[in-house]
Amino acid sequence: MDILGAFNTGVAFSVGSLTVRWYGVIISCAMAVGIMLAYAETKRQHLDEDHLFNILLLVIPAAIIGARLYYVLFEWSRYAAEPGKIFAIWEGGLAIHGGIIAGALAIWLYCRAKREDFLRWTDIIAPSLAFGQACGRWGNYFNNEAYGSVIEPDSFWSWVPMQVFAEGAYHHPTFLYESLWDALIFVTLLILLRRPHRIGSIFACYLVFYSIGRFFIEMLRTDSLMLGPFKQAMLISAVGVVIGVLILSAINKRPLLDVAAEPPAKDKQYKKDKRRSKKGRAGRA
Numbered sequence: 001m002d003i004l005g006a007f008n009t010g011v012a013f014s015v016g017s018l019t020v021r022w023y024g025v026i027i028s029c030a031m032a033v034g035i036m037l038a039y040a041e042t043k044r045q046h047l048d049e050d051h052l053f054n055i056l057l058l059v060i061p062a063a064i065i066g067a068r069l070y071y072v073l074f075e076w077s078r079y080a081a082e083p084g085k086i087f088a089i090w091e092g093g094l095a096i097h098g099g100i101i102a103g104a105l106a107i108w109l110y111c112r113a114k115r116e117d118f119l120r121w122t123d124i125i126a127p128s129l130a131f132g133q134a135c136g137r138w139g140n141y142f143n144n145e146a147y148g149s150v151i152e153p154d155s156f157w158s159w160v161p162m163q164v165f166a167e168g169a170y171h172h173p174t175f176l177y178e179s180l181w182d183a184l185i186f187v188t189l190l191i192l193l194r195r196p197h198r199i200g201s202i203f204a205c206y207l208v209f210y211s212i213g214r215f216f217i218e219m220l221r222t223d224s225l226m227l228g229p230f231k232q233a234m235l236i237s238a239v240g241v242v243i244g245v246l247i248l249s250a251i252n253k254r255p256l257l258d259v260a261a262e263p264p265a266k267d268k269q270y271k272k273d274k275r276r277s278k279k280g281r282a283g284r285a
Contacts, residue, residue: 010142023139030135031060034128041124041193045259055110055121063103064089070098074225074232095225096133097236103129119200119251126206127189133210134182140175148172148220172220181213196256204247211240 012022035056042052071093072079072086079086104122111118140146147164148171151157163170185206193202215237218224224231 010144022142026139026142027132027136030132033135034132037131038125038128041127045124047120047124051110051114051116051121052124054114055107055125058106058110059103059125062106063099064094066102066105067094067096067099070101071095071225073098074227096136097233100129117199119203119247123193123197123199123202126203127186127193130182130186130189130206130210134179134186137175137179137182141173146175146221146223148174148177149222171222174217174220177217177220178213181217182210185209185213194259196258198251198254199257200247200251200254204244204251207240207244207247211237211244215241 010021010023012020012025014020038052038056039049042049068086068089074095075093107121107125108118110116111121137146141162141164144164144166147166150169150171151160151163153170157172160173162173162176164173164175165171188209189202189206192205215234218231218233218237221231221233224233226232227235
């Protein structure tokens with residue numbers, strides 16, 4: 001049943017001429033929680049949190065722009081006729097694969113410039129990304145999009161909760177399937193991250209796990225972006241699995257990182273020097 005039908009206008013609330021949509025509220029809250037999770041993990045691993053905030057300042061806008069451009073590119077025939085709609089992200093139309101590609105590129109460029117370990121930082125951010133995706137899929141529900149094929153009343157799938165009513169019929173709640181899958185990935189990555197692991201394995205596992213789930217869920221989608229006769233999300237998911245496996249293979253001989261261990265002495269000294277520097281700046285202010 002469509003038990004949340006009252007929210008399907010997509011509007012959370014309005015103040016005068018300002019309309020706030022559920023899609024934006026959900027994504028904003030998910031980002032806030034994801035940032036806190038990544039910050040806590042950065043502190044736990046005794047890394048410089050300044051690098052995290054610098055990365056986030058680049059990644060968040062890059063991911064949003066990348067997700068939108070990716071969607072617009074594959075739907076160009078529609079947006080060419082209404083170019084003003086290109087910027088209307090509150091109406092939906094963010095492709096997560098575009099966001100992942102643009103976000104990963106932003107992290108790589110920053111790490112290259114600052115001589116930081118790209119895989120170390122993607123490991124830290126990967127659980128937050130999975131959490132954000134688990135929450136963000138509910139924005140699709142409120143926008144009445146990203147649903148699957150029709151569920152016949154007497155079929156095996158008729159028991160599925162939160163079916164989406166559209167076009168005169170009930171459809172598979174693929175937003176729910178992916179949200180639950182992403183939530184499971186989030187929990188799994190958190191567990192793996194807190195255990196001894198090879199740097200890069202958390203990000204690689206994210207790529208593999210998410211891509212496998214998205215590949216099969218995409219089979220049910222009726223609004224997929226297409227690349228010729230193929231669903232592009234299925235093609236990109238297959239590439240994601242290959243990249244994840246290649247990363248796992250490449251790091252197989254690296255030593256395990258025990259993030260629960262005490263930081264090296266030089267890292268301790270760096271933290272002390274940094275605290276002294278902050279106190280000195282505060283004293284001069």
